[in-house]
Amino acid sequence: MIEVCFRRGLFATAGGPPAQAPTQAPAQSPSDTHDAALALGRAVLQRHGLARLEVTIHANRRHVLCWRLRGPAPQLQVHWALLPRPDAILAAIEDQDGARQRLLKELPPPRRVTPLRPRGSTHDLEALLAHEIPRLPAIDVPAVTWGRWPSIPPRRRLRLGSCALPPHEPLIRIHPVLDHRTVPAWFVRFILFHELLHLAFPPEEVGTRRWLHPPAFRRAEASHLDHDRALAWERAHLDELILRCRQRRAGAR
Numbered sequence: 001m002i003e004v005c006f007r008r009g010l011f012a013t014a015g016g017p018p019a020q021a022p023t024q025a026p027a028q029s030p031s032d033t034h035d036a037a038l039a040l041g042r043a044v045l046q047r048h049g050l051a052r053l054e055v056t057i058h059a060n061r062r063h064v065l066c067w068r069l070r071g072p073a074p075q076l077q078v079h080w081a082l083l084p085r086p087d088a089i090l091a092a093i094e095d096q097d098g099a100r101q102r103l104l105k106e107l108p109p110p111r112r113v114t115p116l117r118p119r120g121s122t123h124d125l126e127a128l129l130a131h132e133i134p135r136l137p138a139i140d141v142p143a144v145t146w147g148r149w150p151s152i153p154p155r156r157r158l159r160l161g162s163c164a165l166p167p168h169e170p171l172i173r174i175h176p177v178l179d180h181r182t183v184p185a186w187f188v189r190f191i192l193f194h195e196l197l198h199l200a201f202p203p204e205e206v207g208t209r210r211w212l213h214p215p216a217f218r219r220a221e222a223s224h225l226d227h228d229r230a231l232a233w234e235r236a237h238l239d240e241l242i243l244r245c246r247q248r249r250a251g252a253r
């Protein structure tokens with residue numbers, strides 16, 4: 001027996017708006033997707049000698065393929081874009097060489113939900129990024145934007161930058177609190193450099209842990225001329241930056 005489920009928001013519900021706007025709707029219709037999921041379910045059922053299987057179709061680009069084929073309730077969760085490749089999915093489940101990488105290539109480019117805003121009132125992130133790119137010539141130039149003000153003001157820590165990594169489209173976001181005349185351009189550049197390093201030195205998996213800043217990352221970071229003064233500037237101004245976030249939040253009410 002095969003049961004096919006669609007993750008919430010994958011398709012608009014008939015006769016009404018979707019419960020949640022889909023970030024990426026399947027290119028196929030719901031019935032085509034259902035048929036493809038059934039065919040995949042049958043192939044897995046047959047290959048692994050199972051009596052039943054629940055197949056869940058989703059649009060989660062972080063966990064494109066997950067399965068648990070043992071136990072009383074075997075399950076397979078798969079991104080909709082992989083459905084046309086049942087053979088490649090079977091190969092990935094069997095852990096064949098390169099199978100997972102081949103599957104990731106099936107993902108469509110992500111749709112950018114919010115427009116990019118690299119030019120702030122004080123700092124132009126694209127110009128600052130162009131300054132740092134030559135330090136890491138082997139990486140593709142990512143998109144860059146000022147992030148949004150957080151809805152909950154920070155208490156003690158502040159994440160000044162982030163970088164979306166493959167399979168997502170590489171995108172660096174910088175905290176808008178840094179777009180201020182009191183923040184030196186060289187400090188923003190150093191934050192951009194740190195985020196670029198995430199592309200040059202992808203996270204390492206150590207057991208069940210994900211090592212975001214492996215030793216090679218830290219060595220490359222320490223080689224930046226502004227490394228010491230940037231860390232010192234951050235320590236000296238962190239309270240002031242947090243305060244500005246909180247004031248901004250209070251002003252927005």
Ligand SMILES: [Zn+2]
Nearest residue numbers: 194198212213
């Ligand atoms: Zn980092």
